[in-house]
Amino acid sequence: MFAAALIVLRETLEAALLIGIVAAATRALPGRTRWLAAGLLAGLAGSIAVAAGAERVSTWFDGAGQEIFNAAVLGVAIAMLGWHVIWMRVHARELAGQARSLAAAVGEGQRELSALALVVALTVLREGSETVLFLYSSATAGDWFGIASGGAIGLAGGVLIGVGLYAGLLRIPLRWFFTATNALVLLLAAGMASQMARFLVQADLLPSLATPLWNTSNWLAMDSLPGRVLQVIAGYDANPSGMQVVFYTSTLVILLGAMAHARTSPTTAPASHP
Amino acid sequence: MRFSLSKASRLLAVLTLTVDLSAHADTREVLLVIRDHVFVPGEVKVPAGEKIRLVVDNQDNTAEEFESHELNREKVIGPKSKASIFIGPLKPGRYPFFGEFHEKTARGAIVAE
Numbered sequence: 001m002f003a004a005a006l007i008v009l010r011e012t013l014e015a016a017l018l019i020g021i022v023a024a025a026t027r028a029l030p031g032r033t034r035w036l037a038a039g040l041l042a043g044l045a046g047s048i049a050v051a052a053g054a055e056r057v058s059t060w061f062d063g064a065g066q067e068i069f070n071a072a073v074l075g076v077a078i079a080m081l082g083w084h085v086i087w088m089r090v091h092a093r094e095l096a097g098q099a100r101s102l103a104a105a106v107g108e109g110q111r112e113l114s115a116l117a118l119v120v121a122l123t124v125l126r127e128g129s130e131t132v133l134f135l136y137s138s139a140t141a142g143d144w145f146g147i148a149s150g151g152a153i154g155l156a157g158g159v160l161i162g163v164g165l166y167a168g169l170l171r172i173p174l175r176w177f178f179t180a181t182n183a184l185v186l187l188l189a190a191g192m193a194s195q196m197a198r199f200l201v202q203a204d205l206l207p208s209l210a211t212p213l214w215n216t217s218n219w220l221a222m223d224s225l226p227g228r229v230l231q232v233i234a235g236y237d238a239n240p241s242g243m244q245v246v247f248y249t250s251t252l253v254i255l256l257g258a259m260a261h262a263r264t265s266p267t268t269a270p271a272s273h274p
Numbered sequence: 275m276r277f278s279l280s281k282a283s284r285l286l287a288v289l290t291l292t293v294d295l296s297a298h299a300d301t302r303e304v305l306l307v308i309r310d311h312v313f314v315p316g317e318v319k320v321p322a323g324e325k326i327r328l329v330v331d332n333q334d335n336t337a338e339e340f341e342s343h344e345l346n347r348e349k350v351i352g353p354k355s356k357a358s359i360f361i362g363p364l365k366p367g368r369y370p371f372f373g374e375f376h377e378k379t380a381r382g383a384i385v386a387e
Contacts, residue, residue, distance in 0.1 A: 007374060054337075055352040063358045066349060130339065133350055134375050137336035202347055204301075204327075204360040211362060212346060222343040239346045 004138060004150030005157070010228065011131040012158025015043070015124045017232045020165035021188060022116050025084070025181035027170070029109040039117030043124025050129035051136065067203035070126060074196040077122045080115040081189040082255050085182050087112050089259045092178050161229075182259075184233065190251045191235020197247035198237075209242025301327045301360075308332045308351070311376035322366040322386040328359040338380065342371035345384065362386070 019036065026032045050057070050069075057065045091108075131151075138147045172180050200206040217238035220227045230236035235248055304326055307314045311334060320326050332338050332351040340359060341348040351357045361369075364386035373380025 003377065054350060055355060058350075058352060058355065058357060063356075066357075130350060133337045134339070137353065137375060141336055198346060202349065202360055204325075208363075211364060217343065237346065239344060241346065 001146040001150035001153075004135075004147045005154040007134055008131055008151045008154025009157045010154075011127045011134075012155050013161060013228055014127050014232045015120075016158040016162030017165055017229065018123045018188060019120055020162040021169070021181065021184050021233075022120060023166050024169035025088070025178075025185055026113060026116060029113055031110065032113060035110075035113040035117040036120055039120030040124055042117075043121040044128060046121060046125035047128025047132050050125055051132035054129065054133060061203075064203035064205065067199040067205075071196045071199045073122050073126055074192045074199070077119045078189045078192050078196070078251065080119045081185050081192070082251075082258070083115055084112065084119075085186050085189070085255055086258050086262045088178055088182050088185075089262045092182075186252065186255055187234045188232075189255060190248045191232065193247040193251035194235045194237060194240065194244040197244040198241065201241055201243050206243050209246065211241050212239035213242045213245055215239050301325055303327045303329055306330045306382070308334055308338055308373065308380065310334065311336075311338070311373065311379045313371075313373070313380055313382035316382045317385060318382070319385045319387060320362070320364070323363045325360060325362045326364075328361055328384075329356060330359065331356045337375060339374040340371060341374045342369060342384075344369040345371060347371070348374070 019040065023032070023036055026036070054066070057069050059065060061068050087108075135147060135151055138144075169177075169181065169184075197206065201208045215238060220230065220236070220238065222228065222231065222238045227236065227238065237244060240248075302320070302324060304318055304320060306318065306328060308330065330340050330349075330351050332353060332355055335353050337350060337352050339348060339350045340357070345361050345364075347359055347361060349357055349359050361384065364384070366387050367385075369384040369386065371382055371384065
């Protein structure tokens with residue numbers, strides 16, 4: 001039961017932290033709760049579907065199906081997060097001065113929310129499908145009560161940490177709030193890019209460049225809770241390959257460059273109606 | 275010089291590990307079997323500085339997740355199925371791995387030398 005709780009906690013953590021950050025980043029947008037809940041539900045349904053089809057997916061691309069699937073899912077999530085940080089850059093002023101913001105944000109905000117709901121769905125699907133496979137294979141081996149209760153405890157732990165992060169983020173003063181959440185989303189995207197590189201190297205589709213480029217596992221191990229949290233939030237890796245570092249830094253540089261070029265919308269301009 | 279070194283390491287490899295060179299002449303293959311939630315062999319020696327295709331054959335009726343923080347790898351392997359995981363080129367050293375779904379028993383290590 002304890003082992004099951006630990007595994008489910010580990011797998012839930014990534015989705016829970018991501019949802020915590022995304023929920024905070026979209027606090028000024030109307031309809032947020034509905035969109036994010038829809039993303040969560042779609043992700044849960046997708047987890048079961050992916051777990052059921054896992055064996056078939058694995059055989060695709062000459063056995064590299066699992067890696068390519070994960071890399072593709074991460075790629076879409078990175079694109080959506082990238083769009084979010086640029087969109088926030090353009091609309092930050094409106095959102096910070098909340099009185100003016102809402103009316104202007106409603107139309108475009110819905111598209112923005114649908115992109116983030118997709119990120120939530122994809123992240124839940126990726127981690128959730130592994131959890132489903134674990135729970136299913138353990139339950140068939142017997143002791144399903146222990147597995148189920150352990151799983152529930154692990155899930156509750158993950159949710160608690162996600163809610164904790166969300167509550168903590170809401171305490172940031174509004175002046176810095178969107179800068180802070182934007183920075184977090186930027187790091188999330190870079191961390192996903194690093195994971196994407198790891199899958200592509202694992203499938204031998206990209207060279208590793210160096211394995212590992214450095215090793216900091218004595219300082220902060222990946223199997224510790226802080227290591228895992230930092231991995232999700234900032235893409236921390238104790239033994240990254242050279243390719244992972246290339247993906248991580250290029251994502252940061254490209255998105256920061258795009259943010260610098262994205263002009264903030266003038267507050268005096270009327271809201272555009274397409 | 276290079277030839278004799280690789281010859282020596284290959285001879286050593288043949289003597290000490292389960293190596294299958296038949297499929298890909300360029301990438302060395304190492305076979306790892308999961309049986310009753312245990313990796314066989316529990317410790318695999320591989321040459322350092324060379325890319326390796328790790329073929330994990332899960333003979334159990336349950337899924338397993340091959341995971342290693344040191345090798346920076348994770349892959350789910352379905353029941354009664356095989357999966358390939360590329361690792362390396364590694365620096366000399368010991369790289370532990372485990373089966374995340376049965377962490378108590380499924381433990382092993384790659385030793386690069």
